[in-house]
Amino acid sequence: MAEAWQGWLPPAALETLRVAGFYTLQIRPGLRLVSLNMNFCSEANFWLLINATDPAGQLQWLVGVLAGAEAAGEKVHIIGHIPPAHCLRSWSWNYYRIVNRFESTIVAQFFGHTHLDEFEMFYDEETLSRPVSVAFVAPSVTTYINLNPGYRVYELDGNYPESSHMVLDHETFILNLTEANAAGPGATPHWRRLYRARETYGMLNAFPADWDQLLRRFQDDERLFQHFWFLFYKGHPPREPCLDACKAALLCTLRTGRRDDPALCHSLRPTLPFAHIQHFWDQRRLC
Numbered sequence: 001m002a003e004a005w006q007g008w009l010p011p012a013a014l015e016t017l018r019v020a021g022f023y024t025l026q027i028r029p030g031l032r033l034v035s036l037n038m039n040f041c042s043e044a045n046f047w048l049l050i051n052a053t054d055p056a057g058q059l060q061w062l063v064g065v066l067a068g069a070e071a072a073g074e075k076v077h078i079i080g081h082i083p084p085a086h087c088l089r090s091w092s093w094n095y096y097r098i099v100n101r102f103e104s105t106i107v108a109q110f111f112g113h114t115h116l117d118e119f120e121m122f123y124d125e126e127t128l129s130r131p132v133s134v135a136f137v138a139p140s141v142t143t144y145i146n147l148n149p150g151y152r153v154y155e156l157d158g159n160y161p162e163s164s165h166m167v168l169d170h171e172t173f174i175l176n177l178t179e180a181n182a183a184g185p186g187a188t189p190h191w192r193r194l195y196r197a198r199e200t201y202g203m204l205n206a207f208p209a210d211w212d213q214l215l216r217r218f219q220d221d222e223r224l225f226q227h228f229w230f231l232f233y234k235g236h237p238p239r240e241p242c243l244d245a246c247k248a249a250l251l252c253t254l255r256t257g258r259r260d261d262p263a264l265c266h267s268l269r270p271t272l273p274f275a276h277i278q279h280f281w282d283q284r285r286l287c
Helices: 011-020 055-072 089-101 177-182 197-201 208-220 222-232 245-255 262-268 274-284
Strands: 023-028 031-035 075-079 106-111 118-123 131-137 150-156 167-175 191-196
Touching (some): 031 055, 089 118, 089 131, 106 150, 208 222
Antiparallel strands (some): 150 167
């Protein structure tokens, strides 16, 4: 990988990439990118039974990178494959603490893996009520049965002095497989925009506080929540609506940026025990 990417990354980034698959580089003055190797937190990685806390010292390295960025006045975007709440518990909780500590430096997080269109919230550790960050989880172009391919485009605060470099909005595009297959062999696939976040959800901004407020609206506005369910599955949700246990599980999942923490769901007034909610959603996961 390091050989294939040597034309894109500086020597320092190639060094950590070669050793353990993670790296950092300055995108432009004031903005730094951190790419994490999420195999070091994966439930499927049985080697982590030896050390699940901080394999390869990646989190310690991350703290050093963020401390340097903070001192230099840089903002940081973090990218990775597996979202933090899908990671092993110890890694997930340690990562959550790091995001809390560097909340003014980490201005965006981008993940994938689930194949669905969603997000994960991060709150201050003292009260678990003040939103400090959002992990955006983009849909995938991978095709599953009854799941359209999709991709997301982010709108960021621009490149100017004192830019926040935060996500201002995003939009998702899909390829409707039913229409594509009906068109017959040789037809040109037609990608179309499914939705734009702020427009669709009536959000003033796309900051952590706005996503937290949206979660509260989902709880009380059933029509809005069912529309989110439609978009969550990229325009082709399961036939049965998401009600009761399903809704409780999904809202809890969206609010839980760290693994196995029932406290993060208390404000949602769940009517089911956390273990029941967790088991229900684990059965629905694609990955």
